[in-house]
Amino acid sequence: xxxxxxxxxxxxxxxxxxxxxxxxxxxxxxxxxxxxxxxxxxxxxxxxxxxxxxxxxxxxxxxxxxxxxxxxxxxxxxxxxxxxxxxxxxxxxxxxxxxxxxxxxxxxxxxxxxxxxxxxxxxxxxxxxxxxxxxxxxxxxxxxxxxxxxxxxxxxxxxxxxxxxxxxxxxxxxxxxxxxxxxxxxxxxxxxxxxxxxxxxxxxxxxxxxxxxxxxxxxxxxxxxxxxxxxxxxxxxxxxxxxxxxxxxxxxxxxxxxxxxxxxxxxxxxxxxxxxxxxxxxxxxxxxxxxxxxxxxxxxxxxxxxxxxxxxxxxxxxxxxxxxxxxxxxxxxxxxxxxxxxxxxxxxxxxxxxxxxxxxxxxxxxxxxxxxxxxxxxxxxxx
Amino acid sequence: xxxxxxxxxxxxxxxxxxxxxxxxxxxxxxxxxxxxxxxxxxxxxxxxxxxxxxxxxxxxxxxxxxxxxxxxxxxxxxxxxxxxxxxxxxxxxxxxxxxxxxxxxxxxxxxxxxxxxxxxxxxxxxxxxxxxxxxxxxxxxxxxxxxxxxxxxxxxxxxxxxxxxxxxxxxxxxxxxxxxxxxxxxxxxxxxxxxxxxxxxxxxxxxxxxxxxxxxxxxxxxxxxxxxxxxxxxxxxxxxxxxxxxxxxxxxxxxxxxxx
Numbered sequence: 264x265x266x267x268x269x270x271x272x273x274x275x276x277x278x279x280x281x282x283x284x285x286x287x288x289x290x291x292x293x294x295x296x297x298x299x300x301x302x303x304x305x306x307x308x309x310x311x312x313x314x315x316x317x318x319x320x321x322x323x324x325x326x327x328x329x330x331x332x333x334x335x336x337x338x339x340x341x342x343x344x345x346x347x348x349x350x351x352x353x354x355x356x357x358x359x360x361x362x363x364x365x366x367x368x369x370x371x372x373x374x375x376x377x378x379x380x381x382x383x384x385x386x387x388x389x390x391x392x393x394x395x396x397x398x399x400x401x402x403x404x405x406x407x408x409x410x411x412x413x414x415x416x417x418x419x420x421x422x423x424x425x426x427x428x429x430x431x432x433x434x435x436x437x438x439x440x441x442x443x444x445x446x447x448x449x450x451x452x453x454x455x456x457x458x459x460x461x462x463x464x465x466x467x468x469x470x471x472x473x474x475x476x477x478x479x480x481x482x483x484x485x486x487x488x489x490x491x492x493x494x495x496x497x498x499x500x501x502x503x504x505x506x507x508x509x510x511x512x513x514x515x516x517x518x519x520x521x522x523x524x525x526x527x528x529x530x531x532x533x534x535x536x537x538x539x540x541x542x543x544x545x546x547x548x549x550x551x552x553x554x555x556x557x558x559x560x561x562x563x564x565x566x567x568x569x570x571x572x573x574x575x576x577x578x579x580x581x582x583x584x585x586x587x588x589x590x591x592x593x594x595x596x597x598x599x600x601x602x603x604x605x606x607x608x609x610x611x612x613x614x615x616x617x618x619x620x621x622x623x624x625x626x627x628x629x630x631x632x633x634x635x636x637x638x639x640x641x642x643x644x645x646x
Numbered sequence: 647x648x649x650x651x652x653x654x655x656x657x658x659x660x661x662x663x664x665x666x667x668x669x670x671x672x673x674x675x676x677x678x679x680x681x682x683x684x685x686x687x688x689x690x691x692x693x694x695x696x697x698x699x700x701x702x703x704x705x706x707x708x709x710x711x712x713x714x715x716x717x718x719x720x721x722x723x724x725x726x727x728x729x730x731x732x733x734x735x736x737x738x739x740x741x742x743x744x745x746x747x748x749x750x751x752x753x754x755x756x757x758x759x760x761x762x763x764x765x766x767x768x769x770x771x772x773x774x775x776x777x778x779x780x781x782x783x784x785x786x787x788x789x790x791x792x793x794x795x796x797x798x799x800x801x802x803x804x805x806x807x808x809x810x811x812x813x814x815x816x817x818x819x820x821x822x823x824x825x826x827x828x829x830x831x832x833x834x835x836x837x838x839x840x841x842x843x844x845x846x847x848x849x850x851x852x853x854x855x856x857x858x859x860x861x862x863x864x865x866x867x868x869x870x871x872x873x874x875x876x877x878x879x880x881x882x883x884x885x886x887x888x889x890x891x892x893x894x895x896x897x898x899x900x901x902x903x904x905x906x
Contacts (some may be wrong), residue, residue, distance in 0.1 A: 619762065637765065642763075
């Protein structure tokens, strides 16, 4: 029996709300919960301790006014939102987390973690600023070990290499499934809309039962392809194909995807951390697990790493694989590294790939919807 | 075959009737209701030319385009400005447009298609609205801006934000600056803003300055001096968006007819 599409998609959409009950039940069963914010967090180490890693709420406008009582107004909305959820007890995952793991990916976040530590125990991993050189590698490798030791101590468990290897396998399996799903976007026309892709990718970060998630996605792919092969077309073949890059999207930034698709564009690929960035490369299953994790998590194509050539290489490949007509870079207000990088990305896309590019600086409010409408529809008219 | 282009901006609603040439045009204040203004523009144009609505293809643009329920097609002002400028002068490759509530720089190819553009985000800095607020403060009329600023030594206005600039101007006047030099300073401030935007997109010749403020020779000269390049304007530049809409409309209409 084929799963009806809207229901399956909505299930992911509702994952955050439903998660309240899931996570409460897990706590009642005695499970430890570790809250995370970023694609740099090695979830495998948490899983290896038989704890549950979960993404924390960070993409809504609601808690921002509360956060601004402590944090500057001119700060990235993702940081303000994360902190706001934390101090207002409105994120079930944060509420039930036994430990929060953060990384020094940017100045705003690392200073915010200092304040957050007053509310919950926060473990911050010191991320090197570059992938170049042995010092960076060794520093990051050591941070993996320190995290492992902290979790062992915190939860009174021992994490063996065997535990790590199993966790790596499980995470790779999840990545393969997500990849198989978002790669539906390579089809011309895509069998699903960009908003649907995003809902599943974003929703998956709030799911606790990954076996069930893999199964649901697998069924979803099957039923989508069945309909597609029967000639169902949700997206016009003429719709310009858009790749999204830049800061994390989901939650309130869905507005950009919505406007793109309402104006005739089709979002076929999410290069950012909600999508390809975290799932594109797997963790090597054949070498020492800590080395394998270090290697994987040092090479995330994030703008906080300098130089960030990995992002260029990734974009280069994705633009071809997804037959992209235009690239939209979403930059959250006050995210300096992504904002500065827009110049390089534009130059690369315009000059090396001959692809039109636009950068959108936005936040989680609705105040720029009118402007976005005009700018995005003009961009699509141009393609 | 006729097409009608209507550009409903925040200040004025413009319309033209087109059959390859501009047959008729009209500019009226948008007022509080873009919907009413657009209807009035359409009815007046039909009335003046004796063309029946069914015989024309209507393309609407500008921020008020969403309220036009009789349009056959709607497009953003960016696409329309590009086509309009190309119609007025097909050597144009860069358009500087300062509208009532936004400013934009558009780069086009030799067919008048948009290659790249940038638009101010969110605030009114450097727009027509900014000038209007400042000129009201000086007790002058926007129409007299050229007479007022001719030969004046510009004061330097530092604030980009309309509200802060207002305070700054009040302080300047209190400190004895002349109305003329403050007004000239305001024009320089607007020019700086559009020149910065332009340098981000990259300027290619020929350059055309459009939008309501393009009627000011002083502002045109200031921009031209800052860019160290010749800046072209047209007496029809306020109609530019409407012209573009009509040009696109006529092409579309012809394509549709040829398929029938």
